[in-house]
Amino acid sequence: MSAPLLRRSSLRYLLHHPWQFGLAVLGVALGVAVIVSIDLANASATRAFSLSSEAVSGRATHQVVGGPEGIPDSAFRRLVLETDIPAAPVVEGYVLVPRQPGRPGRMLHLLGVDPFSERPFRPYLAGGSEGTREEGSSVDLGPLLTRPAAGLLSATTASEMGLKPGSSFSVRSGASLETIELIGILEPRDESTRNALADLL
Numbered sequence: 001m002s003a004p005l006l007r008r009s010s011l012r013y014l015l016h017h018p019w020q021f022g023l024a025v026l027g028v029a030l031g032v033a034v035i036v037s038i039d040l041a042n043a044s045a046t047r048a049f050s051l052s053s054e055a056v057s058g059r060a061t062h063q064v065v066g067g068p069e070g071i072p073d074s075a076f077r078r079l080v081l082e083t084d085i086p087a088a089p090v091v092e093g094y095v096l097v098p099r100q101p102g103r104p105g106r107m108l109h110l111l112g113v114d115p116f117s118e119r120p121f122r123p124y125l126a127g128g129s130e131g132t133r134e135e136g137s138s139v140d141l142g143p144l145l146t147r148p149a150a151g152l153l154s155a156t157t158a159s160e161m162g163l164k165p166g167s168s169f170s171v172r173s174g175a176s177l178e179t180i181e182l183i184g185i186l187e188p189r190d191e192s193t194r195n196a197l198a199d200l201l
Helices: 002-016 018-057 073-082 128-135 141-146 155-160 191-196
Strands: 090-097 106-113 150-154 168-173 176-186
Touching: 002 018, 106 168, 141 150, 141 176, 150 155, 155 176
Parallel strands: 150 176
Antiparallel strands: 090 106, 090 168, 168 176
């Protein structure tokens, strides 16, 4: 008998206080919405960070990081020849594109790679017809290997800087000013990868 009486008394109370009932429901709904939105934001941020890291560091699972004196070339040779572990050397840094009339200065993430070793880690650098077919990239890696100070930019970054393949632009690293020749544009089909490649040279 207690259960029906409890239901009747609760229903009578809610009918006599509709605003209080509505506010209680609204409060619970807002609480659930806040928790869901926080979870979605965290998941989106984690996913974006993972995609950015993958675009920059590739699909690597481990890193061998050199100290102040770097890593000897023999270490890379041993990894490649004496193990079955795919390995690719990377040199990283940051360079500044000096301010120009009508354009502010811009910081670019400089990434030096070995195109012969990069295919398992960065499909958008596959080059050639297969790379074009798979990743939507029209990069010819020949000039990257044969021309000093040759570089690649994402299509978005190149467009924002007003550059096309064959154009040159200056970058400053410390006290040194270098001229970079843009020999190709990176245009991965995946939008997340395109966003992650922004400001990458």
